[in-house]
Amino acid sequence: MGHVCTKLAVVMGLAVAAAGPALAQLAAPPVTTDALYGGKLLATGGVSQLEGAGGGGLTPWALISGYGTDNQIGGNAHFTHIKSQDFHLNTYGAAMGLYDRFEFSVARQEFDTENVGAALGLGRGFTITQDVIGVKVKIAGDAVLDQDRLLPQFAIGAQYKHNNRGALLRTLGAGGNDGVDFYVSATKLLLAESLLLNGTLRFTKANQTGILGFTGDYKPMLEGSAAVLLNRHWVLGAEYRMKTNRIAAVAREDDWYDAFVAWFPNKHISVTVAYVRLGNVVIRDNQNAAYLSLQVGF
């Protein structure tokens, strides 16, 4: 009896499955019930930037992280590993995009000094940990769809940063261990050219993104990205990030450059690999790093 019932249930299930769409069509109102997430085009949420904001690898973009449209929300988590000859940095965090307008992000950066820590008497593997809380608001334009206008998409943002080595940094004359960066980003997709351009102006007191403290007054720093869309899933680009170099006597700081490849197999995962020229870091010159970042989200 149970067996027959199971069979009957399966048949009924199949019948409903077959008739369902037709019935749904008859009953359907002229307007769809839209999904709550995932409505933006592939890759248009960018990847996770070093401090957790939606952007390229080094610099924030005006795009709002995630795949939510103006009716939707989006969110993602990321892990990034950067390894140079003498140091490594792990950073992980999460971002949320609300209505393609607001972006909130958190990230933790763990800068491991490896053998340099021992050389400085701090101990091998001495690590500076910095937490970053970010907020970004889109203020004008649509980088992707306004293809008949040159006006880029603009966003303003702030990143509050706090690292756990205040005493050491004050001893080194590197100032305090917390600060806020403010930035404005302009991003434009030149779709007919399959080219994405971004410029960011950041006002900051941070040394090496804040991991080496915050010194003096705000200084404007330029950052830029250029990327070529190879197809829907692959993006190739390069970036530049100007640095303040305010504690040159202790630890000279150089501008950063990178070249990256990002892969977006679908709207739930992206992988970015890059080669980054960091220049001098603490007491080691010519640091070149491999960069690997994984993002999962919606």
Added chain:
Amino acid sequence: MRLINGRRRFLIAMACMTAARVIPARAAADPLADFGGRDGIKAIVDDLELNYMSDARLRPFFANVDRKRISQQLTIQFCSLLGGGCEYTGANMKGVHRGLGITMEDFNALIEALQDAMDKNKVAFRAQNRLLALLAPMHRDIVEA
């Protein structure tokens, strides 16, 4: 040439690459060549119709309309936008989409359906983007929710 140092040579190479990107050869010949001519555009639009009818997000917008006419109009419109010598005299975009409650995610879903149709018809990615760039600004007339 030997006098030119590495950095200058790099800059010159970059400038040449940029020029090659900005001044492509597309001005020449048939503007529809990358799309397989008018027949190619018709094939793309036919596949677009298959795609939007098999997409649960899009089907409700097209279920009860004259899809044959829409496909004819889209074929002419795409040809016209690309400079293929067709004259689009069809409906005004704002007028025909008024009251449909089309959202940004619906609009993007149709772009994805068109991308899939162009992929199927072997249209090169860069050519696809040229058409999409011409269509994208229409979001201001089509999206209203």
